[in-house]
Amino acid sequence: MRAFQAETLESIDSYRSVDLPPPEPGPGEIRVRVAACGVGYVDALVSLGRYQVKPPVPHVPGNEVGGTVEALGPGVSGLAVGDRVMAAVRTGGFAELAVGPAAGALRIPDAMSFAQAAGFRVNYLTALHGLRDRAAVEPGERLLVFGAAGGVGAAAVQVGLALGARVIAAGSSPEKRAFAEGLGARASIDVEPEGWRDRLKTLTDGKGVDVIFDPVCGPLFEAGFRSLAWGGRHLVVGFAGGKGIPALPSNLSIMKGAALVGVDVRQFPLFEPAKAAAELAELLGWVAEGRLTPPVGRTFPLAEAAQALEFALSGAGMGKTVLEIG
Template sequence: MKAVRCKDWGPPESLEVAELPDLAPGPGEVVVDVRAAGVNFPDVLTVQGKYQYRPELPFTPGNEFAGVVRAIGPGVTAYAPGQAVIGFTRTGAFAEQALAPLESLLPVPDGMDFDTAAAITLTYGTSYHAVADRGALQPGETMLVLGAAGGVGLAAIEIGKALGARVIAAASSDEKLAVCKDHGADALINYEREDLREAIKAATGGRGPDVVYDPVGGRYSEPALRSIAWRGRHLVVGFAAGEIPRLPWNLMLLKGASVVGVFWGDFTRKEPAAHAAAMRRLMDWMAEGKLRPLVSKRYALEETAQALNDMAGRKVVGKVVIAP
């Protein structure tokens, strides 16, 4: 089989496509023929050795995929060869075959294509854990989403609306904001053209958002936190801008606010029952049409470096996938 390989930490251009032996499942494991693999910002950091989790070299990057069961290991009865599945693993998705433990798989819902199925686990899982669990967003509250046109941002908008909240989308261009509006955003802020604090004030009547969903960091975090409502929750999801902000702690004191960390990967491992319940709710919302994953582009396996560079360069709207 063909697989993308990271042999040393470095930029996406250092990745190679190599021929590897076909995978064989062990007890409780499943081998899947990958039809599509979702690309996420942590993939950019992982190949550079900058993510919280550093795999042992060499490895195949990518951690979410959809495809068809190729083989099952001893003890696996829930799935059979030929069945369409969604999978999430720490590594191994950017390949023609992926190996996954039984508990990390879900059946592909009827009528869902593989590209869409590969765009669900990390983005919607992260955003649900952030918004519903860590942020405890309530009906009637207001949420500000930074980096709103990215994969997790669009997922956060849709989840916020499904929970009955008002959602303000902030992004870097009018074209991106148009996509946010199409996915349910109630108000729009172009933070490359507008003063972010003043725009938030105008959009909330001076009250500020109850929840700030922040996958961006950098220069946007502090003005968003300064604008937050009393008892607000600022969700730290990631740092796509590249800079980890240094926030003045007095801001939390003055607003009675909380800065809340969101690490979905460890949540899935440390709280598997809660994760399973979250995924069931997301699948129900998918079936009801409340969630509409946007896959804006497909790349070949040999184009993985370009996909990661587009992600790092903030050129991606919604999700992109690699199609082996």
């Protein structure tokens, strides 16, 4: 099978297209013929050894895939060869075949494409877990989403709307803001620091926002927290701003009666597996019902896997970037 692999994590140039033997599923595992693999900012960091969890080498990037079950390992039940699934894989999704735990695979609705499935699990579970479990967002509350055109930001816009929030999308370009408004955001705002708080105040009739969903944590981190209404919640989702981890004067939480809340979708299923599984099933139900239509961002063929990683690192994408394998 063809795969995109590196022996070291020095740079994207370390990766090569290689022929590997098909991986065999072990007990409790399945083998998936990969149709599409999600490519996010974190995937790119992992591929370069810059993430908090470093992979062993040789390394094939990619964790989230959409595809068809090709083989079942011993002891697997509830899935069958030929099932259309989204899966979390352990052998890397930048390959024609990948192996992962059967427990991490879910059948996808007929309404969902493989490309949509490949970018769904992490982004949409992050959005629902963050907004409902961590922020307890209420219908009618004002929700500001930073990076609203990115994969997880777009998911937060859509999930926020499904939960009844009034969404304001923050984006770095008119195209990104228009993309987020196309998903249903009722308003949008730029990210130019000069005068930003005043512009946000105008959008909220001087009331500020109740919840901030922040996968960027960039130059507007403190300005965003200062713009919270009384009792507001600022969700720290990630650091796609790429310029270090910002600090916040702790007295601001007292002045605002506000909370800075962490959202870690990697640990959520480890500590609360039943709840995480139920939320994923709920989200897929929304897709099946037509309440949720995940946007697919730019797509790349397997032959352009290096460009896909570079694009994910650039922050230029709108929606989830996808590598199309088959």
